[in-house]
Amino acid sequence: MTIDNTQSQMRKGILEFCILAVMREREAYPSEIITALKEAQLQILEGTLYPLLSRLKNAGLLSYRWEESPSGPPRKYFSLTEEGHRFYQELEITWQQLAEAVNTLTTA
Amino acid sequence: MTIDNTQSQMRKGILEFCILAVMREREAYPSEIITALKEAQLQILEGTLYPLLSRLKNAGLLSYRWEESPSGPPRKYFSLTEEGHRFYQELEITWQQLAEAVNTLTTA
DNA sequence: ATAAACTACCTTGCATTGCAAGGTATTAAA
C-alpha cells in the first residue's frame, strides 16, 4: 500500500471522464489524448488508453474515422456520438457530487 | 459500460481517502464508517470496507482496539497511526491536484 | 423459555480495469 499505488487508484476512476472531456469539443487521436492529459498533469499510458477507447466505442459512446498524417502512420480520430455527449453530461454531475462528498468529509 | 458502473469506478479511487478522512479526528468502528459515508452521499458496502481496513492496518496506517458496545456485539475501533496521518496528508495533496486536473480538462 | 430482530464482525469468488511489457507498421532523416 504505497502512495503511488493509491494515487493511481484515484486517477483510475476519473480517466474515462477526462478522456471524454478531451473529445467533447473536437475529435482527437489516441497519441494526442495522451499528450493532452499529460499537459493537465494527468498520466495515462497506451496500455490503458487503447482498451478504454475500444470499450467506449463498443458501447456506442464514440465513433472514429481514419485520416492521413502529415508525417507518420495514419491517425484514428475519435469523437463523441450523441449518446457519448449525454453520457459525458451525466459524468459531469457524478463528478460534482463526488467532489461535494469529499469536501463534506474532509472539512467535517 | 453503464453509468452505474462508471460512477462506481469514480468512487472507487477515493474511498481509501474518504475512509481515512472519517477517522482522522476520532476513532471509528466499521458500521459507523459506512453510516458516515452514506450521510455524505458516498456508498460503500461491507465487502469493500472490511478488506480495505485490513489492508490499511497491515500497512501500518491504522491500529484498532476492541470496546464493548452498549447494545450488541463488541466494536472494533480503528484510528490512524502517525504514519496514517502522514499518508492522509499526502492524499489530500493528491486529491487537490486531481481536482485541478479535472477542472483544467472540463473547462478548456 | 424461545424465537425473531438487530447489530456487528468477517470471508469468498467474480468482474473490471490500469499498467508494464512487447509487438507491428509508416514515414523521414542520417
Add this chain to the structure above:
DNA sequence: TTTAATACCTTGCAATGCAAGGTAGTTTAT
C-alpha cells in the same frame, strides 16, 4: 540501409469494489 520518430494495438498480471453468504452477541416480543 539503418535509425528515429510517430502511431496503432495486444497480452498477462495485479489490484480491488461488490454481491453473496456466514458467524455471533444482545435485545425484544411472544
